[in-house]
Amino acid sequence: MKVLHITYSEKGGAGIAAKRLHSALHQNGVSSAYLSTNLTINFKDEVIIDDFFKYTKPSLVKKIGLKILNLFPLSQRGRLSKKIKNYKKEKDFEIISSPFSHFKLQNHPLYKEADIINLHWVSGILDYPSFFKKCKKPIVWTFHDMNSFLGMFHYKNDYNKASLELHNFNVKIEKIQKKCIENIKKGVIITPSKWLLQEVNKSGFFENYITETIFNSVDLDLFSIKKRVVLRTKYGLSNYEFVILFVAEDVGNYRKGFDLLLESLRYIKSIKPTILTIGIDNPDSYKDVKVISLGKISDEKKMAEIYNVADVFILPSREDNLPNVILESFASGVPIISFNVGGIKEHVLNNKTGFISEELNGISLSEKIVEFYNSKDNFNSLSIREYAKDNFSYHKQYKDYLKIYKELLKND
Structure with missing residues (x-):
């Protein structure tokens, strides 16, 4: 054959x-x-x-x-x-x-x-x-x-x-x-x-x-759980920062919803996150939000490291099928917050692999970010990785x- x-x-x-x-x-x-x-x-x-x-x-x-x-x-x-x-x-x-x-x-x-x-x-x-x-x-x-x-x-x-x-x-x-x-x-x-x-x-x-x-x-040997403290030091992040990861080929792509993530942060006063973006980006255009743009990354070994510095991966797509980033994030033991759209909703399971925001807007997303922040210690990276092993x-x-x-x- x-x-x-x-x-x-x-x-x-x-x-x-x-x-x-x-x-x-x-x-x-x-x-x-x-x-x-x-x-x-x-x-x-x-x-x-x-x-x-x-x-x-x-x-x-x-x-x-x-x-x-x-x-x-x-x-x-x-x-x-x-x-x-x-x-x-x-x-x-x-x-x-x-x-x-x-x-x-x-x-x-x-x-x-x-x-x-x-x-x-x-x-x-x-x-x-x-x-x-x-x-x-x-x-x-x-x-x-x-x-x-x-x-x-x-x-x-x-x-x-x-x-x-x-x-x-x-x-x-x-x-x-x-x-x-x-x-x-x-x-x-x-x-x-x-x-x-x-x-x-x-x-x-x-x-x-x-x-x-x-x-x-997804390559489960490449995308895996790694030592977060060591990697945060490597990328200039403290162990106390609340780090949100966002990935898109072009951060400004309307369908990928980065504008909704930025909007959601305007409703959150108690949390000051650090946002890492992967993809074509213009970090100088953001105000009142700490955004670190790492640009386009084609090296999968580096991507596997970056997932591990994040507390949560936020995937605010307005429309999507089954993005590779879901598989990569779960294989790295990192939970996801996303909207109830497309194929995403089939794998982002509330309180298990992340949180689903039912309404497609910044306010609803902000509520899920706060909910995750207050319960993030309840998420088990090994369980999330097991989900990836079972399915991907x-x-x-x-x-x-x-x-x-x-x-x-x-x-x-």
Whole structure:
């Protein structure tokens, strides 16, 4: 059995989750490969030089051909692609994607070698019309957001605030997605959360697919409980500070809700926390709050240390699936405070792994921060880590996926 994982990038939440699944399978004896725009790992688990996604200058013949094509009216695909490019320039949305791509994944050597294709976050590299028409291999598609059934959009908040004109255009994109997906005869949709599975089933896009929930995994050897006092000294923090950790690729991302965390602190007079932020940030813009910005960190060993200096991880997302930070925080024995949204609510359990704020606003969040502060000694880091071991281990994820792969091949 050879399984090929395809994702846009090794960076970002989806890319990291896909790479962890690849590692989980490889460590348990399954032949697995990983294909992305910036990292390719073959079935021997070797990182290889791969020019597949690199730009190549068009030949003279191709240039002449393109000039001739420009003299004629655009095809339907061309017209749609041009419109999507224009919508992408709008700053009101976190991300907008196209179902079209000039890459032909089905031509990659690793694709040809694979028995099963496991798609992940593939916006920008998956050409729906050509791929789903030509792919005859069994497909497992692991969803990391809602793009595969929301047209150009990835999140409901963006979808809901679109103008009527944009909604009408997006209906065309949804129809293209659905028509292309119907070409797949053997496929399984995997979601890392039960919430996303419900959204998938409501969409009506995947009636020919089996749909299941399998949680993402985390390296429990890397993310573990470490000596807090030693690490706080290393990062210039005293052992008496109440340290809140916040992590996002971009701290200013509206969906991630850092503004709600700052708002919540305005309602708290008795606690003066220190906030550590990981991600693109501008700490000079914060007033009356101690914020230490550590910037973007790609070194997972360093991230594993930073979790351990925190008293609590606050995840105030307005919308989210199952962020890797939940798994990493729990594996480090650190509780989480978050809102009652998406897949987050399935794992942040009151008085056990953290606290859920039922109302999505700063006041409600402030109440949970105070409640946690007054009861923080009741949380057991070993119990929180046990929860991670029970739910997010490489071995559990490997077993669950292997069962799916075997069923697909058995009926092939």
